[in-house]
Amino acid sequence: EAGVTQFPSHSVIEKGQTVTLRCDPISGHDNLYWYRRVMGKEIKFLLHFVKESKQDESGMPNNRFLAERTGGTYSTLKVQPAELEDSGVYFCASSPGGQETQYFGPGTRLLVL
Amino acid sequence: AQSVAQPEDQVNVAEGNPLTVKCTYSVSGNPYLFWYVQYPNRGLQFLLKYITGDNLVKGSYGFEAEFNKSQTSFHLKKPSALVSDSALYFCAVRGLFSGGYNKLIFGAGTRLAVHP
Numbered sequence: 001e002a003g004v005t006q007f008p009s010h011s012v013i014e015k016g017q018t019v020t021l022r023c024d025p026i027s028g029h030d031n032l033y034w035y036r037r038v039m040g041k042e043i044k045f046l047l048h049f050v051k052e053s054k055q056d057e058s059g060m061p062n063n064r065f066l067a068e069r070t071g072g073t074y075s076t077l078k079v080q081p082a083e084l085e086d087s088g089v090y091f092c093a094s095s096p097g098g099q100e101t102q103y104f105g106p107g108t109r110l111l112v113l
Numbered sequence: 114a115q116s117v118a119q120p121e122d123q124v125n126v127a128e129g130n131p132l133t134v135k136c137t138y139s140v141s142g143n144p145y146l147f148w149y150v151q152y153p154n155r156g157l158q159f160l161l162k163y164i165t166g167d168n169l170v171k172g173s174y175g176f177e178a179e180f181n182k183s184q185t186s187f188h189l190k191k192p193s194a195l196v197s198d199s200a201l202y203f204c205a206v207r208g209l210f211s212g213g214y215n216k217l218i219f220g221a222g223t224r225l226a227v228h229p
Binding site: 003004006031033035040041042043044045048055056058059091093095100101102103104105106107 | 145147149155156157158159162164203205207208215216217218219220221222
């Protein structure tokens with residue numbers, strides 16, 4: 001069974017540009033989460049999808065971040081326009097319905113210059 | 114507010130010795146607790162979890178963790194460390210409040226270095 005995959009693995013962009021991160025959850029997992037780790041600090045929750053619906057987006061830092069989950073399958077996280085403080089590692093995780101354990105992808109390392 | 118603390122930035126252990134990575138938490142109600150490990154250039158891998166039942170939980174790669182409600186701790190342990198255990202370890206608790214029911218709250222991470 002394939003794990004959670006994320007694309008790209010690395011992205012280097014300039015301040016003001018747009019970047020879109022993609023996450024493909026484990027097949028059949030209804031729950032999809034986005035987290036990020038900034039500058040070696042704690043991994044912080046961004047938002048949670050249940051199928052295509054946003055269950056909790058309390059961790060989204062501001063309106064420059066937009067997450068979507070088309071058809072309840074893969075998800076994208078767009079940052080527009082990117083700022084220096086957005087640099088970090090963005091993790092995606094998924095879990096089956098009713099299960100506590102979240103399975104993480106390898107992360108996307110974003111560097112905004 | 115719910116929180117997780119990992120008081121040590123780094124733990125150094127000689128190969129073959131027992132290791133402990135500390136974690137304490139603050140949460141209302143009964144906690145769901147997790148340990149994840151991140152190897153270099155890899156994603157987070159699930160190690161083990163405590164939901165209910167026996168306070169000693171066994172997980173992957175010979176790791177175990179002990180839930181201590183009175184001390185609000187969930188320390189990760191292994192009887193005999195391997196060099197290959199060197200990695201970054203994260204403790205997490207599942208949020209219990211409405212609107213954040215399933216999100217994980219992480220500690221800052223502890224880097225484990227096992228020396229030959």
